[in-house]
Structures are given as C-alpha cells and as structure tokens.
Amino acid sequence: MSDLLLPRPLLIRLHEDVERAEYLLEQDRYTIGRLAGVCEILVRRPTVSRIHARLERVGSHFVLHDLSRNHTFVNHTLLTGPYTLADRDVIGLSSPEPLLRFIDSDPTLVTAGPLRLDENSMRFLWDHRPLDLTPSQWRLLNYLYQHRGQVCTREQCAQAIWGAEYLPGMDAENLDKVVSGLRARLRDVDPEADPIEVRRGVGYMLRTA
Numbered sequence: 001m002s003d004l005l006l007p008r009p010l011l012i013r014l015h016e017d018v019e020r021a022e023y024l025l026e027q028d029r030y031t032i033g034r035l036a037g038v039c040e041i042l043v044r045r046p047t048v049s050r051i052h053a054r055l056e057r058v059g060s061h062f063v064l065h066d067l068s069r070n071h072t073f074v075n076h077t078l079l080t081g082p083y084t085l086a087d088r089d090v091i092g093l094s095s096p097e098p099l100l101r102f103i104d105s106d107p108t109l110v111t112a113g114p115l116r117l118d119e120n121s122m123r124f125l126w127d128h129r130p131l132d133l134t135p136s137q138w139r140l141l142n143y144l145y146q147h148r149g150q151v152c153t154r155e156q157c158a159q160a161i162w163g164a165e166y167l168p169g170m171d172a173e174n175l176d177k178v179v180s181g182l183r184a185r186l187r188d189v190d191p192e193a194d195p196i197e198v199r200r201g202v203g204y205m206l207r208t209a
Contacts, residue, residue, distance in 0.1 A: 009062060009104035011055075014090065017045040018099055025062060030055040032093065032100075033068075047094035061085070062102070070094040075117075077146045080156050084149065113195060113207065117145060129189045136161050137182040144196065144206040153203040179204065 011023040019042040023030070033039040035050035043052070049068035056063055064083045066072035072079040073092035090098035114127040124131045124141055133141065143160035144152060152160075158175050179196070186193040197205045 009102065011041065011091075012101040012103055013099075014101055015097070015099045017048075018043050025055070025057075028057040041100075043093055043099060045094070045099075049094075052093050053091075055085075058084075062104070064091065068094070074146055075142075077143060077160070080159075081147070081150070083147065114190075114193075115145065115195060115206075117142070126186060126189045126193060131185055131189060133185055134181065136178045137185060140178055140182055141206075144204060148206040149208040151199050151203055151205045155203075157204060 009025045011025065013021050023041055027040070030040045031038060031051055031054055032041040032043065033050050033052040034043055034045065034048045036042055039051065041055070047070060049070055052066075052068040052070070053072045054065040054067055056065070062085045064072065064074065064079065064085055066079045071094060073096045074083050074085070074089055076090075076092070076096040076098075078096075085102045085104070087102070087104045089102045091100040091102065092098055116125045116128075117123075118125055124133065124138070124145070131141075139161045140157055143157060154172075154175060157179075158171050161175070161178060162171075179198075183194065183196055186195065195207045197207055199205060
C-alpha cells in the first residue's frame with residue numbers, strides 16, 4: 001500500500017491557546033512553543049516557553065522531547081525524558097492541563113500488552129479486568145505506563161509516587177514495598193501477569209508485549 005493511503009497521525013487542539021484546530025504530522029520534526037515563525041505548532045500562552053518542546057519521528061513513532069524549564073506533561077504526568085507517543089495521549093505545556101491530543105491509528109504503536117488505562121474512569125485494566133490499586137501503586141503504574149518500554153530509575157519512580165526527591169537511605173524499603181504490592185495486585189487478576197521488569201540497582205521497565 002502506498003504511504004499516501006496510510007492514516008497520518010494528528011495533533012488535535014484541546015484549548016483555544018493552540019493556534020490551529022489540528023496539525024497533520026507529515027514532517028519528521030516539529031517544534032512546539034509560542035515563538036511565531038519558528039514553532040510549527042504555536043501555543044499562545046505566557047507560561048509556555050518560546051521553544052517549549054520538540055516532536056520528532058523515530059521509525060513509525062513520534063517521540064516528544066521537553067525543552068523547557070517550565071516542564072511538559074503527558075497524560076497529566078511530568079515528562080522526565082523522551083516519550084514515545086501513543087494514540088490518544090494528551091500533552092500539557094507548563095501544567096498538566098491538556099492542550100493537545102495525539103491521534104494515530106497506526107497498529108504498530110507501542111502498547112503494554114493486555115494492560116490498558118481507561119481514560120474515563122482513570123482505572124487500569126488487565127485484559128479488561130480492573131486492577132484494585134492503592135494511590136501509590138496507581139501513581140507508580142501510571143508512570144511506568146507513560147514510559148512503557150523504557151527503563152525508569154528508582155529515583156524517577158519515587159518522585160512519581162511521592163513527588164519528592166528519592167533518598168535511598170530512607171525510601172528504598174518503601175519503594176520496594178510499593179513495587180512488590182503492585183506486582184501482587186497484577187497477579188491477583190492473572191497469576192501469569194508479570195509485566196514489570198526489574199533492572200537490579202537501576203530501576204524498572206514496563207514491558208510492551
């Protein structure tokens with residue numbers, strides 16, 4: 001099939017501060033910010049940096065990079081490194097408030113196997129079965145889910161859970177308990193479920209298949 005017939009990914013405006021209603025992503029790289037003439041995706045909001053973020057095509061995916069001290073968010077979660085966008089991800093600039101939604105029906109997009117996030121209820125499902133998670137477990141799983149396929153350090157995971165700097169001497173045991181509890185909740189719905197890969201001494205990764 002010709003590339004011209006394949007569905008093209010889009011960014012959809014979710015707030016009037018974004019200049020255009022939608023952006024068809026045909027180029028390999030886009031700059032997001034409020035600097036007219038430089039940013040292909042223009043956001044007219046004072047708290048958004050002149051050059052705030054970069055979106056670039058890597059293979060069949062688009063990867064979002066934060067370039068601002070004011071931070072970038074995906075699905076209400078602070079971006080701490082390059083992030084591979086998936087269909088219906090929402091992007092916030094300088095705050096978690098969604099300004100853009102990424103749309104891509106490409107079936108090659110990264111997924112996390114049977115794990116899904118129901119955006120309406122904000123509940124995680126494993127093979128369509130809801131996971132009963134504590135707030136700490138939910139925040140950890142959400143962070144790993146937003147960075148699925150990537151190794152997340154223990155420091156990053158702790159910050160996602162508690163919103164504070166990770167102190168190994170004080171927080172290591174608590175983090176281990178949250179991870180252990182989360183893995184147990186997954187096994188409650190499926191004894192074979194073990195999507196969280198432990199990188200000893202480094203962190204964790206949510207497998208994508």
